Amino acid sequence: METELLYALRDPAGIPSHPVIFLVLGVLTFALHIAAVQMMLGASTLTLWGAFSKDAHRRRLAQSMINVAKVMVSVAIVLGVAPLLFVQVIYDPFWYTANVLSAWWVIGFILILLVGYTLMYVFYWRNHHLADPARKLSCPGAMVASVVLLLVVGFIMHVLAQQMLQPEHWMSWYAPHGDLETRGTALHAFHPWRFLFFISLSAPVTGALLVAYQRYFRARDDVEPNYLDWVRDLAYRLINLGGVVSLVLGAVWMATLPEAVAGFAFSPWVWVAAAGLLGFVGFAHWVRGKGDSPWAYAVLGVGTVAIILVAVAREALRWAKLHGVHGYNALDYSINMDWYSTLTFFVTFGVLGVGVLAYYLTVAWRAGQTRGVYTASAVVDRMGNIAIAMLVLWIVHYFVLGFVWWAL
Amino acid sequence: MELIGLYPTWYEPTIGSGWVVGLIATIHVLFSHTSVGAAIFFAFLATIAYRRNKPELLIFIKRYGLFLLVFAYVAGSITGVGIWYSTTVASPRGISALIHSFVWKWATEWVFFVIEVVGVYMVVYLVGKVDQRTHLRITWIFALASYATMLIIIGILSFMLWPGKEAWFAEGGYLNGFYGSNTFAQLAMRSAFMFTMTAVVGGIVASRLTDLDLRREIIRKLAWLGIVSTITGTALFSWYTSTLPEHAHLVMQARLPDWFSVSLLAVLGGILVYFIASLIQPRLLTPVVASIATVSILVFGLWPEEVARESIRKPFVAGEYVYSNQVIGRDVPGMGIRSEIPVIQEHGLLKTHVFLPEELREVNGENAARVGRAIALSMCANCHSVTDTGMRPLRNYLGGHTDVARIKTYLKGALTTGNTLYMPLIPLTDDEAEALAVYMASLNDPQVPARYAAQRAAIAQADDLPASVSMKE
Numbered sequence: 024m025e026t027e028l029l030y031a032l033r034d035p036a037g038i039p040s041h042p043v044i045f046l047v048l049g050v051l052t053f054a055l056h057i058a059a060v061q062m063m064l065g066a067s068t069l070t071l072w073g074a075f076s077k078d079a080h081r082r083r084l085a086q087s088m089i090n091v092a093k094v095m096v097s098v099a100i101v102l103g104v105a106p107l108l109f110v111q112v113i114y115d116p117f118w119y120t121a122n123v124l125s126a127w128w129v130i131g132f133i134l135i136l137l138v139g140y141t142l143m144y145v146f147y148w149r150n151h152h153l154a155d156p157a158r159k160l161s162c163p164g165a166m167v168a169s170v171v172l173l174l175v176v177g178f179i180m181h182v183l184a185q186q187m188l189q190p191e192h193w194m195s196w197y198a199p200h201g202d203l204e205t206r207g208t209a210l211h212a213f214h215p216w217r218f219l220f221f222i223s224l225s226a227p228v229t230g231a232l233l234v235a236y237q238r239y240f241r242a243r244d245d246v247e248p249n250y251l252d253w254v255r256d257l258a259y260r261l262i263n264l265g266g267v268v269s270l271v272l273g274a275v276w277m278a279t280l281p282e283a284v285a286g287f288a289f290s291p292w293v294w295v296a297a298a299g300l301l302g303f304v305g306f307a308h309w310v311r312g313k314g315d316s317p318w319a320y321a322v323l324g325v326g327t328v329a330i331i332l333v334a335v336a337r338e339a340l341r342w343a344k345l346h347g348v349h350g351y352n353a354l355d356y357s358i359n360m361d362w363y364s365t366l367t368f369f370v371t372f373g374v375l376g377v378g379v380l381a382y383y384l385t386v387a388w389r390a391g392q393t394r395g396v397y398t399a400s401a402v403v404d405r406m407g408n409i410a411i412a413m414l415v416l417w418i419v420h421y422f423v424l425g426f427v428w429w430a431l
Numbered sequence: 432m433e434l435i436g437l438y439p440t441w442y443e444p445t446i447g448s449g450w451v452v453g454l455i456a457t458i459h460v461l462f463s464h465t466s467v468g469a470a471i472f473f474a475f476l477a478t479i480a481y482r483r484n485k486p487e488l489l490i491f492i493k494r495y496g497l498f499l500l501v502f503a504y505v506a507g508s509i510t511g512v513g514i515w516y517s518t519t520v521a522s523p524r525g526i527s528a529l530i531h532s533f534v535w536k537w538a539t540e541w542v543f544f545v546i547e548v549v550g551v552y553m554v555v556y557l558v559g560k561v562d563q564r565t566h567l568r569i570t571w572i573f574a575l576a577s578y579a580t581m582l583i584i585i586g587i588l589s590f591m592l593w594p595g596k597e598a599w600f601a602e603g604g605y606l607n608g609f610y611g612s613n614t615f616a617q618l619a620m621r622s623a624f625m626f627t628m629t630a631v632v633g634g635i636v637a638s639r640l641t642d643l644d645l646r647r648e649i650i651r652k653l654a655w656l657g658i659v660s661t662i663t664g665t666a667l668f669s670w671y672t673s674t675l676p677e678h679a680h681l682v683m684q685a686r687l688p689d690w691f692s693v694s695l696l697a698v699l700g701g702i703l704v705y706f707i708a709s710l711i712q713p714r715l716l717t718p719v720v721a722s723i724a725t726v727s728i729l730v731f732g733l734w735p736e737e738v739a740r741e742s743i744r745k746p747f748v749a750g751e752y753v754y755s756n757q758v759i760g761r762d763v764p765g766m767g768i769r770s771e772i773p774v775i776q777e778h779g780l781l782k783t784h785v786f787l788p789e790e791l792r793e794v795n796g797e798n799a800a801r802v803g804r805a806i807a808l809s810m811c812a813n814c815h816s817v818t819d820t821g822m823r824p825l826r827n828y829l830g831g832h833t834d835v836a837r838i839k840t841y842l843k844g845a846l847t848t849g850n851t852l853y854m855p856l857i858p859l860t861d862d863e864a865e866a867l868a869v870y871m872a873s874l875n876d877p878q879v880p881a882r883y884a885a886q887r888a889a890i891a892q893a894d895d896l897p898a899s900v901s902m903k904e
Contacts, residue, residue, distance in 0.1 A: 100508045101544060364535035399564070411571055
């Protein structure tokens with residue numbers, strides 16, 4: 024499709040801030056979203072791996088992982104909202120077209136996710152004693168089906184991302200024989216190696232999560248050290264093996280890029296992403312050598328940085344295709360600057376959001392490490408009061424500004 | 432030549448894309464309103480529980496919270512994203528208009544949404560595991576963050592109907608688009624009815640409590656919540672309708688059936704009777720009764736409300752400038768937006784639509800029906816089915832006529848003038864109107880395109896004859 028046509032599809036209202044802000048936020052929030060997806064898939068797989076075993080450690084891990092998995096589905100959905108929002112802002116011609124061309128699957132995505140998530144809960148409800156190897160497993164098919172369906176929704180998203188990148192095929196998909204095909208029942212483009220690469224990252228990312236998990240529960244005297252040692256060994260095996268598999272799959276993905284962007288495989292973006300993944304594996308090994316130390320939590324942090332670097336490379340590939348091949352520059356979107364809404368977001372995100380979540384997570388963290396009832400310290404209490412004050416202030420500002428503006 | 436940035440069309444033949452959006456949106460409204468109302472109700476109950484030393488109330492908070500985790504937060508968050516997805520495929524330029532004006536507001540809502548989701552897990556799972564004051568703080572934060580999500584989305588929903596202030600068209604700006612009389616009226620009305628939904632859905636959980644005293648106490652509290660919110664919401668509904676623009680009232684009079692307002696009052700009356708009955712006789716409330724009430728409020732309360740909200744903003748789908756068929760039908764100088772109608776009037780839809788195959792950009796005898804189908808799918812199918820099923824089938828508007836000339840005259844009178852109240856102005860060149868007429872006639876008689884092609888060929892042959900004869904001579 025010609026560049027002129029792509030530009031014609033842009034929204035005439037423009038955007039309320041510089042496009043680079045949306046680009047950066049899109050990459051960062053996508054990285055967090057995909058990390059949550061990978062933890063969800065990893066935790067679900069470990070649930071199955073443990074549930075089908077009679078081994079006490081594996082069953083105990085399965086009990087923990089089903090809890091992690093169901094929370095991670097929530098987290099993945101919540102975090103997924105942000106990149107879904109930002110992609111529509113600067114890549115609207117591509118995102119909307121890709122969606123409409125497979126509309127049936129886009130609607131299917133909602134239903135499949137709903138069923139997949141519900142089945143996970145069904146398995147959870149039917150197996151409250153999962154940790155006990157003597158108890159018979161109930162409804163294991165629900166969990167297997169849940170994992171399969173979650174992979175299907177991941178695949179649908181992958182297809183939409185691929186279709187975005189191929190404007191040259193849009194008309195042939197939409198009007199294959201000169202007549203409009205408007206049912207949207209087909210999935211037109213996919214790249215198996217790219218999909219497998221992102222799925223395979225579930226192993227090292229979940230490994231990083233397990234490193235933090237085993238460290239966290241060492242503070243509790245009701246959790247056996249034997250079990251935690253076993254989890255630690257499993258975590259590093261996942262990081263090692265998963266890291267290698269991911270790098271291989273990533274290399275195959277790069278080797279099979281379309282001819283128009285084949286040179287991207289040798290770009291610095293790819294090397295930086297690969298170095299990030301290797302650095303993450305190396306860092307994990309360094310931390311392992313330090314024994315039981317708080318550095319274990321840093322493995323999760325470094326893993327997140329590695330995923331961000333992968334997300335940056337993914338964005339660079341999109342840029343190479345859409346700008347390099349099709350002439351679409353996401354950064355020349357016309358701007359209708361709106362300072363108020365821009366500042367409102369950054370203050371809400373950076374001050375209120377960070378403050379409130381810091382309080383919530385502090386309480387959750389300490390309560391989890393306390394046997395019996397956790398009593399908050401004066402500092403934590405103050406954090407809570409500040410969090411409430413900020414929320415009240417935000418709501419008051421909404422009404423005061425609104426009434427004044429309305430009355431003017 | 433300037434192009435019109437129309438996307439491909441998704442046509443759902445069974446029920447219509449509009450109904451797909453409507454179904455998902457209605458379910459989401461039930462989930463989201465219930466959860467916001469419940470969050471505030473939890474804060475109220477937790478305050479009573481800790482101040483009056485009634486820890487048994489926390490049992491209900493935990494049970495209702497767990498129920499909402501699946502019922503509202505799982506399904507609610509998925510259907511929330513689902514509204515974006517369904518509107519993306521059904522009305523891409525409609526959702527794009529909202530996204531591009533309110534991206535930061537949606538991003539701000541997302542911050543509160545993250546707090547809300549973390550909060551519901553903490554409220555539920557930390558009952559009895561943290562000290563009372565901490566749990567109370569957690570619950571109030573959850574309530575405030577939940578309500579903040581509602582504050583934001585109401586402004587966007589209100590803009591979708593009509594921008595907050597008329598000044599937005601001339602000056603643009605987020606505040607002009609977001610705040611207006613309809614914003615606050617809609618917020619007040621929805622705030623009241625969200626408690627009604629909380630009370631109805633809460634009955635499912637309360638009726639399952641085994642402690643009879645607690646069960647009675649909670650059911651009565653829910654009943655009072657329901658009675659007060661239903662009466663308040665009904666009163667606020669009048670305020671809400673008084674803030675609607677004049678054309679919305681005209682569309683309501685013309686499009687909504689006479690029994691609509693009567694049935695709406697009947698539904699509200701029924702809800703009131705339900706709450707009064709459960710207040711007087713709490714034991715009458717069983718999980719089955721509460722579930723039936725929940726489904727009833729979805730089918731007889733929310734669905735008609737969503738359908739009415741959809742109808743009264745016609746012919747527009749967003750901000751009174753994006754038509755339901757995705758064409759921009761009005762200048763918005765404050766945002767640098769120009770109506771696309773003059774471009775289509777000058778060059779025709781076929782020449783300016785981005786997504787049309789080249790062979791359909793010129794009308795001839797052979798392709799007239801195919802071109803007409805493309806025009807119908809692009810300009811009509813969002814609101815009118817091109818098959819027998821789905822919303823307002825096109826063929827029903829022709830009274831069985833198959834005369835192409837007559838249909839063409841009708842189309843030019845009804846569409847190109849913009850005189851039909853709830854219909855967009857749809858410019859059509861003479862060729863385009865004829866192609867659309869051929870296609871519409873074919874919906875009642877599939878032989879029309881072949882006959883039309885033969886007629887056109889015969890006319891062309893007759894036109895060519897003198898020339899070919901003279902050449903031979």
